[in-house]
Amino acid sequence: MMVLVSYDVSFEDPNGKHRLRKISKICENYGQRVQYSVFECVVDPAQWTAFRHHLMQVYDEEKDSLRFYFLGKNWQRRVEHHGVGVAYDPENDALIL
Amino acid sequence: MKKLLNTLYITSQGSYLSKDGECVVVKSAEGQKKRFPVHVLDGVVCFGNVLCSPFLMGHCAEKGLSLSFLTERGRYLAAVHGPQSGNVLLRREQYRQADDPDAAARVARGVVAGKVANSRAVLRRCLRDYSDRVDVERVQGAVGVLDGCARRLRSPVSLDEIRGLEGLAANTYFGVFDELVLSKEQAFGFNGRVRRPPLDNVNCLLSFVYTLLAHDVRSALEAVGLDPQVGFLHRDRPGRPGLALDMMEEFRSFLADRLVLSLINRGEVETKGFTKKESGAVFMDDNTRKTVLTAWQKRKTDEVTHPFLSEKIPLGLAFHVQARLLARYLRKDLEGYPPFFWK
Numbered sequence: 175m176m177v178l179v180s181y182d183v184s185f186e187d188p189n190g191k192h193r194l195r196k197i198s199k200i201c202e203n204y205g206q207r208v209q210y211s212v213f214e215c216v217v218d219p220a221q222w223t224a225f226r227h228h229l230m231q232v233y234d235e236e237k238d239s240l241r242f243y244f245l246g247k248n249w250q251r252r253v254e255h256h257g258v259g260v261a262y263d264p265e266n267d268a269l270i271l
Numbered sequence: 272m273k274k275l276l277n278t279l280y281i282t283s284q285g286s287y288l289s290k291d292g293e294c295v296v297v298k299s300a301e302g303q304k305k306r307f308p309v310h311v312l313d314g315v316v317c318f319g320n321v322l323c324s325p326f327l328m329g330h331c332a333e334k335g336l337s338l339s340f341l342t343e344r345g346r347y348l349a350a351v352h353g354p355q356s357g358n359v360l361l362r363r364e365q366y367r368q369a370d371d372p373d374a375a376a377r378v379a380r381g382v383v384a385g386k387v388a389n390s391r392a393v394l395r396r397c398l399r400d401y402s403d404r405v406d407v408e409r410v411q412g413a414v415g416v417l418d419g420c421a422r423r424l425r426s427p428v429s430l431d432e433i434r435g436l437e438g439l440a441a442n443t444y445f446g447v448f449d450e451l452v453l454s455k456e457q458a459f460g461f462n463g464r465v466r467r468p469p470l471d472n473v474n475c476l477l478s479f480v481y482t483l484l485a486h487d488v489r490s491a492l493e494a495v496g497l498d499p500q501v502g503f504l505h506r507d508r509p510g511r512p513g514l515a516l517d518m519m520e521e522f523r524s525f526l527a528d529r530l531v532l533s534l535i536n537r538g539e540v541e542t543k544g545f546t547k548k549e550s551g552a553v554f555m556d557d558n559t560r561k562t563v564l565t566a567w568q569k570r571k572t573d574e575v576t577h578p579f580l581s582e583k584i585p586l587g588l589a590f591h592v593q594a595r596l597l598a599r600y601l602r603k604d605l606e607g608y609p610p611f612f613w614k
Contacts, residue, residue, distance in 0.1 A: 202291075
C-alpha cells in the first residue's frame with residue numbers, strides 16, 4: 175500500500191534540528207522524498223508498523239506534527255503531479271539508470 | 272504469498288552503488304544521486320563498469336536481494352551471495368535425486384514437456400493470429416513434430432531419450448522461428464540459433480533476454496534454498512547453473528521469445544540499434560538495451576493464471592512459484608513436478 179507521510183518539526187528548542195534530521199532519515203529508509211517534508215512510501219502492513227513505530231519514538235508530541243495519508247493499493251489514480259521533481263513509481267516503473 | 276518487486280538495472284558506466292541506511296544509493300559518473308529503499312526491490316543487476324560498496328553487497332545478501340554483475344553486453348560475470356542459506360536437507364535431497372538417473376528423468380521429463388507444450392502454443396498462436404502472413408504448412412509441420420515429442424513424453428522415458436527429444440523439439444522450433452518474425456526487414460532475418468557470440472540481430476536479442484531470464488530464475492531458486500548449479504536435464508559443468516537452465520526451458524518460448532518477437536514486429540527495436548563487430552558478433556546500443564529491459568520488466572507484471580494453482584499471479588512470480596513447487600516435489604510433498612503450461 176501507499177502511505178503519504180508529511181511532517182512539521184518545530185525549531186523552537188535546540189533539539190528540533192536533531193529530531194528533523196532523524197525523522198527524515200527514517201522516512202528515507204522507507205520511501206522517496208517527493209517534497210521537502212513529504213514522503214511517498216510503498217510499504218506492506220508489517221513494514222508500516224515498524225516504520226510508524228520508529229517515527230513515534232522520535233517525534234515530540236508537544237511540538238511536532240506528523241500526518242499519514244493512506245492511499246491504499248490502487249494509489250496510482252489518486253496521485254497527480256505537476257511541475258518539477260518527477261517521482262518514480264517503485265512498483266511499476268522499470269528502474270533503469 | 273511473495274510480492275512481485277521491482278528490479279534495479281544499472282547500465283550507466285562509471286556508476287557507484289552504496290548503502291545509506293536502508294537505501295541503495297546510485298551515484299552516477301556526473302555526481303547525481305538517486306536512492307531506492309531496499310524493500311521495494313528484489314534484485315539489482317549491474318551492467319559493465321559499475322562499482323558497488325562492500326556494505327551494500329552485505330546488506331543485499333542479508334535482505335535476500337540478488338545482486339548480479341554482467342558485462343556491458345549482458346554476459347553473466349558474477350553474483351554476490353551471503354552465507355550459504357536455505358535448507359540443507361532439501362539441497363541434499365536435490366543432489367540425491369540428481370545422481371539417480373531415474374529420479375532425474377522424472378523431473379527432466381516435466382521440464383521438457385513444459386518446454387515442448389509452450390513452444391507449440393507459441394507456434395499455434397502465430398498460426399491463429401497471422402495465418403495470412405506466415406507459411407502455414409511449414410509451421411503446421413513443426414507443430415506436428417512437437418505434438419509427436421509431447422506424446423512420447425507422456426510415458427516414462429530415459430534421461431538420454433529426454434535429451435534427444437529436447438534437442439529435436441528445439442531444432443524444429445527454431446527451424447520455423449523465422450516465420451514468426453513478421454518484419455520483412457532484411458536485418459531481422461533469422462537462420463537458426465547462434466550464440467557465443469550471437470551473429471545476427473535476432474540472436475543478439477534472444478541471448479540478452481535469456482540472460483535476464485536466467486538471472487530471475489536463478490534468484491528464485493536460491494530464494495527457496497535449492498542449488499541452482501545442480502540440474503536434472505542439464506549435465507553438471509563448472510560454473511553452469513544447471514538447475515536454472517532446466518527451469519528456464521519452460522519459460523523460454525512464451526516469455527523470452529515472444530518478447531523478442533513483439534519488440535521486432537511492433538518496430539520497437541530498429542536496425543540502427545545494432546552494430547556488427549569484425550568478428551561477426553552483433554551488439555546492441557544503450558537505447559535498444561534500455562527498450563528491452565523496460566519491455567522485460569513490463570512483461571513480468573502481466574497477470575496469468577497459474578495452471579497448477581489456478582490462481583492469478585504476475586508472470587514475474589511464476590519463477591518463484593515453480594521453484595517452490597520443485598522444492599515441494601523434492602521433499603515428496605507432491606507426486607510429480609508440475610511444469611508451467613502457458614495457454
